[in-house]
Amino acid sequence: MQARGYPAAGEIGPTSAPAQVSVILPVHDAEPWLDECLGSVLQQDFEGSMELSIFNDASKDKSMTIIEKWKKKLEGSGILVVIGGHDSPSPRGVGYSKNQAIAQSSGSYLCFLDADDVMMPQRVRLQHEAALRHPKSIIGCQVTREPPNSTERYTRWINQLAPDQLLTQVFTSNGPTVIMPTWFCSRAWFAHVGPFDEGGRGVPEDLLFFYEHLRKGGGVVRVDQSLLLYRYHPSAATHSVLETTIWAHRVRFLEERALPHWPTFTIWNAGRQGRRLYRSLTAGSRRKVAAFCDVDENKIRKGFYCYEDSQERPKPRIPVLHFRAARPPFVICVKLDLTAGVFEDNLRSLNLQEGRDFLHFS
Numbered sequence: 001m002q003a004r005g006y007p008a009a010g011e012i013g014p015t016s017a018p019a020q021v022s023v024i025l026p027v028h029d030a031e032p033w034l035d036e037c038l039g040s041v042l043q044q045d046f047e048g049s050m051e052l053s054i055f056n057d058a059s060k061d062k063s064m065t066i067i068e069k070w071k072k073k074l075e076g077s078g079i080l081v082v083i084g085g086h087d088s089p090s091p092r093g094v095g096y097s098k099n100q101a102i103a104q105s106s107g108s109y110l111c112f113l114d115a116d117d118v119m120m121p122q123r124v125r126l127q128h129e130a131a132l133r134h135p136k137s138i139i140g141c142q143v144t145r146e147p148p149n150s151t152e153r154y155t156r157w158i159n160q161l162a163p164d165q166l167l168t169q170v171f172t173s174n175g176p177t178v179i180m181p182t183w184f185c186s187r188a189w190f191a192h193v194g195p196f197d198e199g200g201r202g203v204p205e206d207l208l209f210f211y212e213h214l215r216k217g218g219g220v221v222r223v224d225q226s227l228l229l230y231r232y233h234p235s236a237a238t239h240s241v242l243e244t245t246i247w248a249h250r251v252r253f254l255e256e257r258a259l260p261h262w263p264t265f266t267i268w269n270a271g272r273q274g275r276r277l278y279r280s281l282t283a284g285s286r287r288k289v290a291a292f293c294d295v296d297e298n299k300i301r302k303g304f305y306c307y308e309d310s311q312e313r314p315k316p317r318i319p320v321l322h323f324r325a326a327r328p329p330f331v332i333c334v335k336l337d338l339t340a341g342v343f344e345d346n347l348r349s350l351n352l353q354e355g356r357d358f359l360h361f362s
Contacts, residue, residue: 019080020048021124022107022187026097027054027085030115031061033231037115038070042077046124049078053105056085057097063115082106093200102190110190114181116231123227127184130223137219138185138210140178141227150232153337159226166220168355170210171254173246173362177220180206182228192216204241204249211253250361251280254331258359259285262329269333270294270305270320273362277333278318279309291319293326295346323350330358 023041027034041052052074054067064085071081084104086092102110109131111124123141130139142159145151157174166177193213196205214220259265267274270292278289292305304317323346330352334343352358 017049018106018108019051020107021046021050021109021111021128022102022105023050023052023111023113023124024098024101024105025052025054025113025115026057026094026101027059027063027067027115028057028091028094028097029059029061030063031059031066033116034063034066035070036118037113038066038074040119040121041079041113042070042074043121044119044124045121046128048128050124051080051082051105051107053082053101053107054084055097055101055104056083057091057093058086058088091200093198093203093205095196095203095205096198096200098205099195099198102187102195107187109184109186112180112183116233117181118229118231120225120227120229122225124184126223126225126227130221131184131186134219134221135186136189136217137221138176138178138183138213139221139223140182140184141223142225143179143182143228143230144226146229146231155230156337161222163222165354166222167214169360170214170220171250171258171359171361173243173250175204175207175246176210178222179230181230189218193218201240202242202245204246207246207249211249214257247280251277254359254361255282255285258331259288262288264288264290264327265329265331266291266293266321266326267333268293268323268326268330268358269362270296270299273333275305277331277361278305279307286316289318291321291326293321293323293330295323328352328357332358332360333362335362336360 030037044050056064056067067083071083074081082104084100098112109128111127113119127139127141131137143155145155154174158179161169161177169177193216194209197203197208199205265288267277267289271294274292278286281289294300299320300322302320304319307316307318310316328350332347336344347358
């Protein structure tokens with residue numbers, strides 16, 4: 001329901017032909033960043049028609065004042081601004097806000113933007129070109145992190161995945177292989193996959209949508225230019241999602257998408273993360289675990305891992321092998337980029353194919 005002061009979606013803006021691209025912008029208490037964010041919409045060099053669809057999710061700061069100021073500037077430059085929202089005591093969440101912003105927009109293509117980020121001038125143009133070539137894909141891009149030294153490993157991962165890894169590394173703790181604030185896709189494809197989960201705070205709506213996108217056969221494409229200034233700060237919505245929630249979704253997706261193709265597999269890491277994955281699997285998936293493998297001589301010398309919490313009798317005892325003695329396929333529970341290249345060298349030495357012979361889960 002629209003709150004007083006916000007027109008219904010069909011009543012917003014002048015009657016006109018649908019835009020080619022709608023920039024989708026959910027806003028909740030974004031006062032510190034909105035000027036720069038909205039300025040970056042104005043600076044786009046895309047020559048087609050564009051609109052900005054804003055949904056204000058119960059902001060209590062001066063976000064609406066800033067939006068009204070920029071509305072005049074943007075519409076003066078030919079960018080229609082559609083504003084919806086509500087002023088309830090509590091926000092409804094990012095998933096709800098994005099769905100509402102999409103519903104009130106008209107564009108054939110959707111360009112997602114977070115209120116604390118800044119687009120480079122060529123973003124809409126380059127991603128629109130890519131989306132025309134890949135109509136069933138989510139189009140992402142490389143990013144520049146702000147502050148520059150925050151989340152260095154994660155930023156490298158975002159920017160350096162090879163094209164095939166955009167599909168093979170979808171099980172890792174990093175989440176979608178192109179990050180949500182860089183997404184660009186056709187409205188038709190969004191309608192086929194969506195909407196976003198509206199569970200609110202604590203729900204990884206981007207991850208759930210990404211998984212559904214992959215289930216429906218969607219592709220993942222990245223424009224290899226930095227088209228977004230991607231801010232890191234403590235109040236970002238990402239921090240409201242518990243790691244245990246994301247872990248549970250990742251395990252189920254691994255069991256759904258990858259493990260059915262393998263009669264047996266090896267968990268690479270006999271330590272805490274590998275054992276946690278084993279314990280999180282369903283009984284049927286646990287029975288497929290042929291071994292753990294590691295390089296730690298103490299773990300290998302013990303020879304096995306006993307699942308003490310199992311209801312089975314006798315309790316499962318899973319062999320622990322040196323990685324060279326283990327057989328693929330592997331589910332790898334070793335964090336990348338943390339062993340000064342030792343793990344990566346060991347993996348390369350086996351001449352395996354990612355996706356077929358191993359998957360990264362950490």
